[in-house]
Amino acid sequence: MGKPEPNVIVARSLDEARGALADHPDAMVLAGGTDLMVQINRGLRRLHRVVGVSRVPELRRWQVFEHRVAVGSGVTYTEMLTDPMLVEAAPALAQAARTVGSPPIRNAGTLGGNLATASPASDTLPVLAALDARIVVTGPGGERRLSLDEFVIGVKQTVLAPGELIVRAELDRPRGHQEFLKIGPRNAMVISIASVALVADHDARTVRCAMGAVAAGIPRARDAEAWVADRIDWDGGTAPDDALAAEFGRRVAAAASPIDDHRASAAYRHHAVGVLATRALERAFSPTTGGTRMNGNDNA
Ligand SMILES: Cc1cc2nc3c(=O)[nH]c(=O)nc-3n(C[C@H](O)[C@H](O)[C@H](O)COP(=O)(O)OP(=O)(O)OC[C@H]3O[C@@H](n4cnc5c(N)ncnc54)[C@H](O)[C@@H]3O)c2cc1C
Structure with missing residues (x-):
């Protein structure tokens, strides 16, 4: 008998992702895998149950409004630095995205993964702080909107509770460089x-x-x-x-x-x-x- 296979749930909508996490609050959220899989490969974390969110359309989109930009947690660095509307609305985010890793990492890595990793060296975080971002998270307790200061509480530590998911970041869009x-x-x-x-x-x-x-x-x-x-x-x-x-x-x-x-x-x-x-x-x-x-x- 080999080891049991990890239990992988691939969510196809925000409701499905929320439901899977409500049923299994101990599950790991998997987006692009560029941080999580490194930790698994190094033996720092063990795969038990995974909720994949990379096919959740609500997390993959961004919206540009007159005075703010909403960037879904599943938006990749490649999208941040190539979509002309997003680049124009959040140029510092595009600049940060351009400096991340290599093209394969930028194709897979997401804003939500960078936020949840919450490293002091996570490159999108200073941009979010300077743009007074609100981080929108959802979970069994409902929706919360947090400033970056409230969201990141230490080195690689966030206030995300078991079963919670980052939905998007909402950034100011001021007139200026x-x-x-x-x-x-x-x-x-x-x-x-x-x-x-x-x-x-x-x-x-x-x-x-x-x-x-x-x-x-x-x-x-x-x-x-x-x-x-x-x-x-x-x-x-x-x-x-x-x-x-x-x-x-x-x-x-x-x-x-x-x-x-x-x-x-x-x-x-x-x-x-x-x-x-x-x-x-x-x-x-x-x-x-x-x-x-x-x-x-x-x-x-
Ligand atoms: C070679 C290499 C180079 C890199 N270079 C850089 C760099 O220059 N700058 C930089 O900042 N980072 C860099 N990284 C780190 C990494 O690519 C980023 O942090 C990336 O944004 C992680 O996103 P992901 O979608 O791959 O996250 P994943 O690996 O899928 O997940 C990371 C963590 O976030 C959680 N998570 C993901 N999405 C959500 C969500 N929606 N809600 C709740 N939790 C969630 C996961 O459970 C996990 O704990 C690099 C990594 C590698 C391997």
């Missing part, structure tokens, strides 16, 4: 050593800046945001000078609390995140790449 920048040990196929997402909102006259891989969570640099928003020439459009951009970078880095690990030292991460923030601000308000342009997808 968005930027995502990342540093890794090499130029492609790397986990972040530090990352920054920056969003300029020309109507609210705010700058929002979140960081990845430099703290246990995904911190917003709120003091730096308020400091720089007071100094931007919102009416005249003059680009921030070098001193202002450098000081912004220093203030953003001050909100980081990086650690030493096998990828980089805390000191390097601290320096890197400041440099990224400086560059992101310069790009966001440069007359050629920034200004009030919605589509800031120039990070190739």
Whole structure:
């Protein structure tokens, strides 16, 4: 007698996925498998019962509204970076998606999987934080809408309860430039050593800046945001000078609390995140790449 086969349920609708998880709250949700299967192959998790959600149409779609974008949890990186409407509506998400893994990983990996993995180096998370995303989850207790701060409660820890499923993320769509920048040990196929997402909102006259891989969570640099928003020439459009951009970078880095690990030292991460923030601000308000342009997808 061999080992019993894992019990796999392939959901074809949101109701089916919800029903399967309500019946089997201990089941693992499987989307693209690019994180989960690595853990299984390494023996870190064991397959018992799986609910596959990659064929659930409600999770695979995105919708662009005037002031917000709803991105289903099953939307892949390839979709985030190739669909023109989505790229225009959420350019920083497209920039982050472009930096993830290799084409096969981008074809399979999803926003929901990145969220549930909740690594400080999960590349979409700083973008979601800077765009004040609401994470919509559903489960036996009904639907919940959470900020990223409420959703991610530690390194690789979320508030998802057994039987709960991430449905979508809803992002703001402000008028202004968005930027995502990342540093890794090499130029492609790397986990972040530090990352920054920056969003300029020309109507609210705010700058929002979140960081990845430099703290246990995904911190917003709120003091730096308020400091720089007071100094931007919102009416005249003059680009921030070098001193202002450098000081912004220093203030953003001050909100980081990086650690030493096998990828980089805390000191390097601290320096890197400041440099990224400086560059992101310069790009966001440069007359050629920034200004009030919605589509800031120039990070190739
Ligand atoms: C070679 C390689 C390179 C990578 N490079 C990067 C990178 O550059 N940047 C980066 O951020 N990540 C990277 N990753 C990690 C991974 O690709 C992403 O985190 C991806 O978004 C995971 O999505 P998935 O659909 O494959 O998730 P899965 O592996 O299917 O699932 C991951 C976790 O999320 C849960 N889950 C998935 N969907 C849902 C849902 N709808 N509701 C509730 N829980 C759910 C699963 O149960 C599981 O716990 C890389 C991975 C590999 C193997």
